[in-house]
Amino acid sequence: MTLTLVHSRADLPPLWDGAPVTWGPWKDAPVTTWRFHASVAERACTSCGLIDGREKVNLGVVDGLWRLLAYRCECGHDVVFNHETGEAWDLDPSDYGPEGSVDPNLEGKLF
Numbered sequence: 281m282t283l284t285l286v287h288s289r290a291d292l293p294p295l296w297d298g299a300p301v302t303w304g305p306w307k308d309a310p311v312t313t314w315r316f317h318a319s320v321a322e323r324a325c326t327s328c329g330l331i332d333g334r335e336k337v338n339l340g341v342v343d344g345l346w347r348l349l350a351y352r353c354e355c356g357h358d359v360v361f362n363h364e365t366g367e368a369w370d371l372d373p374s375d376y377g378p379e380g381s382v383d384p385n386l387e388g389k390l391f
Contacts, residue, residue: 295380
């Protein structure tokens with residue numbers, strides 16, 4: 281008997297606003313003093329509410345430059361910080377498909 285995987289979720293978005301992303305390996309998040317300066321709301325996972333639960337980090341390279349930093353909570357929820365724009369994005373299931381993550385404000389617009 282052979283099992284065939286029909287739909288697969290990428291570990292992280294393969295594209296970011298249409299540009300291919302090269303993700304590195306997941307690593308333990310470094311301990312920083314940020315948790316002493318940020319509010320509880322800023323530190324809480326937006327999916328499960330766990331405080332200081334973002335245990336893993338991953339760097340994303342777009343167009344040859346490090347631009348993205350992904351945080352993964354123990355619950356599996358991912359937040360990506362865009363170093364270039366200063367924005368943070370809570371990922372949802374649509375971000376892991378073949379089209380990757382697309383800013384809803386940019387969808388359907390021609391550049």
